[in-house]
Amino acid sequence: MKNGLLKEMKLEKLSIEVYKSNKEMGEAAAKEAANLIKEAINSKRTANVILATGNSQLSFLEKLREMKDIYWPAVNIFHLDEYLDLPFEHPASFSSFLKKNFLSYVNVCSFFPVPCHPQDVEIACKGYEYLLKAHPIDVCFAGIGENGHLAFNEPTVADFDDPVWVKTVKLEEKSRQQQINEEHFKSLEEVPTHAITLTIPELLSAKKILCMVPEKRKANAVRSTLYEPISHGFPASILRKTGNAKLFLDRDSASEI
Secondary structure (H helix, E strand, C coil): CCCCEEEEEEECCEEEEEECCHHHHHHHHHHHHHHHHHHHHHHHCCEEEEECCCHHHHHHHHHHCCCCCCCHHHEEEEECEEECCCCCCCCCCHHHHHHHHHHCCCCCCEEECCCCCCCCHHHHHHHHHHHHHHCCCCEEEECCCCCCCECCECCCCCCCCCCCCEEEEECCHHHHHHHHHCCCCCCHHHCCCEEEEECHHHHHCCCEEEEEECCHHHHHHHHHHHHCCCCCCCHHHHHHHCCCEEEEEECCCCCCC
């Protein structure tokens, strides 16, 4: 029996595990993540991984960086999204978040940040797409936004059949407000209005997707993801059609299901 596991279930193709606490959820997800990374290294001597950012990922990243049996120099790290034109040194930049909460603890082979200050945004997005296609993703770690977004695929711009793997998006006010609620910015005016994100087809191309969604503030988004019709209005709902995905919840985020 997994430590703290309250319930296992499956909705359509999506596997779901609910844990007593955020900490126990993060520990369980990290153990599964470690096994997937080690499997990739054992089979082809390298692992290509996408990491997410945000407060919902903290318990998971804390446990994952403590996994001593992963050979981190064989791991390449990508990440889901990044604000457009936010200063590199800004503490709310997603590269800064990953360096602070993960990369400063482990010695990975390479970290490929989403380009956030490109002279030509279209060329930068295409270049990152080529980089991803050259490194097929073994496991993608993700979360779900309060408005149901995956990465920064907002309900207004999400496309399950997007022809590109990387694009610029305008952020919805609810997503920008979430960044204030998580205390990354002090006011809405400080939060960038645009970002570069990996698209849904790119995320779904990963061999495995582990999605960690703790906390009460995500309960409504979880309910909508699992029970509303699969649509762009709830981008994360596409996970229900994804046989290679698993959703990790804690008691609070699962309170409305």
